[in-house]
Amino acid sequence: MPREAPYLEVADALRARVLAGEWAVGERLPSRAQLAEEYGVGRNVTQRAVDRLIVEGLLEGRAGSGTYVRKPRQRMRMVRSRHREQRGGSPFRANMKEHGKPGTWEAHSTARTPAPDHIAERLAIDPGDPCVVTRYEFMADSQPVQLSTSWEPMAITDGTPVVLPEMGPLAGMGVVERMRSLGVVIDTAVEVPRPARATQEQANLLGIHPGDLLLVIERTYYDTEGRPVETADIVVPDIRWEVAYEVAIHHP
Numbered sequence: 679m680p681r682e683a684p685y686l687e688v689a690d691a692l693r694a695r696v697l698a699g700e701w702a703v704g705e706r707l708p709s710r711a712q713l714a715e716e717y718g719v720g721r722n723v724t725q726r727a728v729d730r731l732i733v734e735g736l737l738e739g740r741a742g743s744g745t746y747v748r749k750p751r752q753r754m755r756m757v758r759s760r761h762r763e764q765r766g767g768s769p770f771r772a773n774m775k776e777h778g779k780p781g782t783w784e785a786h787s788t789a790r791t792p793a794p795d796h797i798a799e800r801l802a803i804d805p806g807d808p809c810v811v812t813r814y815e816f817m818a819d820s821q822p823v824q825l826s827t828s829w830e831p832m833a834i835t836d837g838t839p840v841v842l843p844e845m846g847p848l849a850g851m852g853v854v855e856r857m858r859s860l861g862v863v864i865d866t867a868v869e870v871p872r873p874a875r876a877t878q879e880q881a882n883l884l885g886i887h888p889g890d891l892l893l894v895i896e897r898t899y900y901d902t903e904g905r906p907v908e909t910a911d912i913v914v915p916d917i918r919w920e921v922a923y924e925v926a927i928h929h930p
Contacts, residue, residue, distance in 0.1 A: 688717050688727035690776075696736050696747055697778045706744045707737070733757055733922055734776060756914065758869065758895075759924035768852050770816050770824075779818035785844045787812040790832065797829050800898055800909040808832040812843050815883055822884045823919070828853075828910040834862060853899055853908045862907055866900040871921065874913075884915045891916040 692713070701707055708716070713724040728745055731737045735755040738748040756773060774781030790808040798805040814826040828843065830853075835841040840848050840856040848856045854864045874892045881888045895912040914921060 685723045685726035689730040701747045703747050706746050753920050756919050756921050774818045783814050783816045785814045787842045801906045825913040830908045863902050864899045865902050868898050870896040886915050
């Protein structure tokens with residue numbers, strides 16, 4: 679497993695200290711220079727680590743003053759980032775860990791499910807082609823967090839030990855790791871977020887009211903040749919979670 683980016687390691691350490699109460703709400707953190715010296719890294723690394731925790735909503739920056747522990751949000755923030763797929767294991771579990779919560783899920787897969795037209799279009803396959811469809815209920819501290827319905831073309835996984843996402847040697851390791859075991863390298867994820875209203879079934883599963891606002895994220899994974907290898911609809915209740923996207927800025 680590749681070593682994660684240094685700034686993520688520093689962010690993990692700082693997050694743990696904030697959640698443990700080392701600095702009280704409203705208290706100023708040490709300067710970037712002090713943190714860089716403490717962790718033995720460059721200031722740019724601590725800058726990115728602190729910026730990450732600001733994105734997550736744990737810290738806030740005050741111009742000309744420094745960085746402070748932010749008052750907890752009523753709605754928690756779910757950060758979606760390219761790094762969540764590079765840290766090994768389940769991206770959801772890693773995201774919940776950042777909130778100090780154990781992330782778990784229940785899943786049910788059905789093989790040889792014919793792809794409906796809209797899924798076939800997203801996966802660049804023919805309508806009716808066999809897929810594995812997996813329906814997930816994700817939880818943290820035994821409370822529902824999000825739902826997801828995932829589709830994978832069986833042309834890629836059929837006859838392999840990883841045909842079912844939650845069974846076999848890589849059960850629960852996520853799409854990226856499972857596909858990599860087959861020599862399929864995922865290097866791009868495209869996400870399209872859309873607002874929606876909860877159906878009765880979604881409301882029952884998420885513990886909210888029918889008609890409550892949802893964020894539905896249409897996510898598709900592509901391999902290095904640009905082939906779509908999995909697509910999913912991720913359903914997040916807006917009343918409990920806000921979704922933030924971390925976008926890396928590359929400098930020449």
